Amino acid sequence: MIFGLRKNLLIGRSLTRFLNSKSIPEYPFPWYLSTSKNVNHSLSFWQSIKQKHLVNCGIERAAKNHLNDEYYDFPFRFYDDVVIILHNFFETLSNPNKYDHDHLSTLMTKGLANQFIDGLQLSKSMGQFPKFVLHSQPKVRLRGVHFTYGPYPVPSNYCPQEWDYITIMVPEEDAQFTSYKKNHQLLKEAMDQGCYFRIKATIDCDLEFAIIDSKSDIPLMRDRRKSFDMTFTSPHFTPWDTIFELDEGGKYRLAWDWRISDVDYRLEKQSKESEDTLAKA
Secondary structure (H helix, E strand, C coil): CHHHHHHHHHHHHHHHHHHCCCCCCCCCCCCCCCCCHHHCCCCCHHHHHHHHHHHHHHHHHHHHHHCCECCECCCHHHHHHHHHHHHHHHHHHCCHHHCCHHHHCCCECHHHHHHHHHHHHHHHHCCEEEEEEECCCCEEEEEEEEEEECCCCCCCCEEEEECCCEEEEEEHHHCCCCCHHHHHHHHHHHHHHCEEEEEEEEEEEEEEEEEEECCCCCEEEEEEEEEEEEEEECCCECCCCCCEEECCCCCEEECCCCEEEEECCHHHHHHHHHHHHHHHC
């Protein structure tokens, strides 16, 4: 009895030292820890000025051309949507019974869902599961609003024409810039074919992340972050699609849900690394 008590005390002390360690190791789960070098994104003064200008342009364009309805005051209603999404997101990731595409695909895009499912299944096979706890109400800061116009799925003979915060998918023969008049015509045609947009945001909140042992329910690793970055994506829609609908309470809401398409720019970095590798091959 005394030996068992002493053993538990020793385990408890070791666990406490580990949990309070400043050098928490990276865990094979698609979530960056506070100690990761990937969570700091500082901008220069001029980069910050440009970002703020483009965000304001994006907000104006979204409100004027796409979410121009008195019932959806963009971006403020978007902030409310994000808070709901985050609560559902972290609740789902903390529930081992929801580690499948049916649950995750309603919250995130396929590419991101695949990464989380791989990490969640690996955790499950190790007799562990992640747990997220929000200790404060999330606050949203916009970092970018980007629009992509054109048909979807994109035909094989189309290619992107990139502007500051706008991408238009155009036929290959029209990809070369000729004149502003021609470009505005291409933009109008692409807008008629449909649009989806991505919104990059920093979420400020007190978020606890832990890896829990499934048998003992003891945390094996614990970390806390004050902010993280996320990208939210709309579905592709045309000017003739229904954007708003009545909810059960008789109030208008978006007819579709925002989905998370990236966390801490993980997929964006992986895509860029793949492009760099192909360029060097």
